Amino acid sequence: MKKIYREALTYILIGLFIWLIISIFSPSKGFEVGKVAYNAFVQSVKIIIAVFFFIGLLQVWLSSETLAKIMGKEAGWLKYLIASTIPIFIGGSLFSIFPLLSVLLEKGASYGAVLAFITAWSGKAPLIPLEIHFLGLHFTILRTVFVIPMALIVGILGEMLLEAWERRTIKVETAIEKVFEDEIKVEEEVERKVEEEERE
């Protein structure tokens, strides 16, 4: 059986199992749990189905590949601006955007742009109808707007931190190398002295 079906079945079985256990110990509580779950489902099922279509449409028409192309062309601050806004409209999981972004890094994208991209991607525009339904319009607007400065901060600060860390490591490495070189020099000197003594 394909992995996707196996996982689907696992989640459904876990859900049914929890429900069954509750219903065995207390049928009335089990009934209540079912009622809450059923109501939440009925109230949101149309929105969920619509959202699935939004995800599909955006994933195909604004694929991460297309976006990578745009990002590759732009330079400097514009790249940051694109990386902090447009990924809001992209679907998929972290697993699906990691491979693409690592290719971008290899091709010369900065750490900052990649960090901003990942953070902005959490905006999750295709899911907005779902977010409004469950968390309200005000919260949804605030979160979507906040994603942009968050992406910029994580991008810019993150790049600074990573660069500082790299410089420090290089410093430590050169220091270690120096210690080794000194040791080698001392050893050579000792050897030379021993040789001189032997000659005498």
Added chain:
Amino acid sequence: MDVGDIYLIIALFLLLVSFFKDKGKTREVLKVVYKTTLTVFPVLFMIFILMGTISVFVSKETIAHWLGSGSGVWGILIGELVGAFALVQPAAVFPFSGMLLNKGASYATIFAFVSTAILIGVSTLPAEIKFFGKRFAIVRNLLTFFVVFIFSIFVQLILK
């Protein structure tokens, strides 16, 4: 006609536009929809039952105490930590958060939970290290945790 119908009509309209513009791409769209449905619906099924369970067994007072606006900074930290460790689909995060909100959790805690649930994944960490290296993963996850914390406080100040 409710909001759900409007969204469905919009989705159908966009699908038709997509179909007339490019049939091959539209087939791809439907494939993605099928795959998303198969991955997200079962998770939603489990989450809905979990929502029912929590709303029946955990009292409003308990949730308001730990995650309500009175919980302040600690509520935000709990929200962030639960989000970071929870293995949920982004689409399942919203219904679950909605239940917590109805039960008395504050917007700030929910913001913290939603943000880290989508952005910080203990489950995605190995993949992140594999693709970007240890340093990148450490910096990104810790920095995100910190930035989400700061913005959660803004949410606390703006949305009561």
